[in-house]
Amino acid sequence: MKKIYLDIIDPIHDFIRVYDHELSIIDNPIFQRLRRIRQLSGAHLTYPAAQHTRFEHSLGVMHIASQAGHALHEKGILQSDDIEVLRLAGLLHDIGHGPFSHLFEEIIQEKKISHEDFGKEIILNSEIGDNLSKNSFDKKLITRIAFGNSKFQYMNEIVSGALSADMMDYLLRDGYFTGAEHAKIDHKRITQSLDVHKKKLALERSALYSFESMMHSRYQMFKAVYFHKTVRAAEVMLIEALRLADDEFGFTTFNLNEFVKLTDEYVLSTLISSESSKLKRARQLAQDYQDRKLLKCVYERILTSQTNLKKTRTDELRNEISKKSKIAENEIFVDSSVTPSIPLAPSKNESKSIILITSENGKSSAKEMPISEIPVVSAISGFMNILRIYTHQNNRKKVEIAAKSILGELK
Template structure:
């Protein structure tokens, strides 16, 4: 549905997209050109939550609609800061476009592929996203629309020189997190993701070039942090969700040399979507043991014959010590007298509070307060002084051991002897 609005006597066409989270998302012509590009359209074919749909059947949503939602919330946040005198119209447009492109570099199965990249190449979807913005048709579209692709590439991944603009897109008050919590909660049916994002957005301010929050919205911030923590425990790190994901990661790692999944060629990279890769994996010729196992894991994933979790331990304080995964796998296999290939060690880690755009752990939040007719005052509140958030601050580290059903008892006994009490 195309309509027109008046902006200083100039008619500006826009499109409105119906969305279950935000009702309507407004898209402008220069944004629509990016959205309509094949590189961006591929995000429709990359699930937001990888294997979570095998536990939460409704979790079929994609990186595509999340990117639109992030742009929408970032645009609302930019408008609030524009009204308060911190941004102009060009800044708002840049923030919207950077938010739209923040996930452009995701590979098949979203964050799962990140784990494969880390094992093989030590790079991330942000590195690939920046490359796509600079070297693909995405950059050409940005340039033709009169924007700076280098600046947008930096802003999209938290590297621009304007810290508070970076924080609108990624960090503890980010549009990215507000959208994914609401969207993931809606599509999984999980009741944990309750975020009063409008209250947070309208309470945003800037202090010392950093994003700050009106003190009156502190409760909404607390609720959002607790929602995120609960979503990690109940959805993102759910033991059966991770079972499916461990199988996919292992399958992709084993098949990488055959299928060149971690290619540096961006033309090949953008062809890879969830269904494209799973079809390649289940069609592998078992020319050697690695490819046979890669194919078997992919077929069992597709048929939902998932690995069983036989050991789980959650670490908050103190954090999990360094674990040599290969040595632990060998030790459990030896004690249980099964092939080490049937023992799967999964270590899941996340900061309880989102990292800042600099990728450092957030230690505080800047609060703004105003009394009467006096000037606004801002101060830094340590996370340790926000009781509920402090209680979950730090990291959530989870160590799990998985195996196939037929080896369940043997591996469970061995893991308990070696690792100590099973705290499932």
């Protein structure tokens, strides 16, 4: 009898089972492109082993979404067909990521586009979607679940949100490959404890400690890895290089055929090999990034405001610091890194509560608990918001003095 699946060895989940219809998507060049997009963009320059990619993360999300689906199937909530759809939505949730992952997102957000827009386009209007249709799957439904806007809210939440397969895999995987000890989470306990109440994803109260631990792990990973000052130094350089070169190369134009060619190394080599006189600065930044000649952080401040500084404000700061330090504006970099301490719901609104299920004497009751009432989680709720000023080594002292003078009173 012919085997209809393949087991892929994975350091996080041991084995990830992939079925024939999924393998035909994974083997498609559009999906294979994810092998050439690092999960953590420039973090490998600080954490050398962080070379993992969107490819294996996508497999991991499919795997955890499948575990969650099976747990809900055993409780009579999902059908077998629903699990298949969940698996495919998890597999394809990152298909629209551009080079350098969230760095590229920072650029395209300025044009009111997101990786989800590219993802929808790829699933609906490429060979990926044709493949889904050929195997009798509803590509529109899979797209809606993958990007959090289907009518089945609990299925959206399994892929993205505070109890999502996406977050569980990236915390485990990023923690493993960076060596950070903060990301130990009991994802199996959480997935086995999932339930549904009034079409929303819920959690058995007995797993609340595991949820608290996961939220704390995420918070620590942002502080120690994602917003690490040296990680951001590398990323700030790349963002600037991409902005400077975008008019020339059209990296962020919404053209699917061009977009699927974009990978980390393709973009970096395009920047470095450019001979355009207009791109001298972008070329130098890309070369310095590749050679790990990184910017130096001369000022850091944790802000209490909930939103990152608008580009006009960062431009103003850059100008003020330039005048005071007498260092050219293009030698000064203002970085405002912000994230909600608790992950956003699929609706992109802040998660305010969690539904807990309590079972006693064979009866179940549900309670919607505000995040503010969960001690460990409430302590970190709000926004993590860090303002930093970077410059090159030789300007360090002058820019530092100017930044401290100007930003001393900033709240």
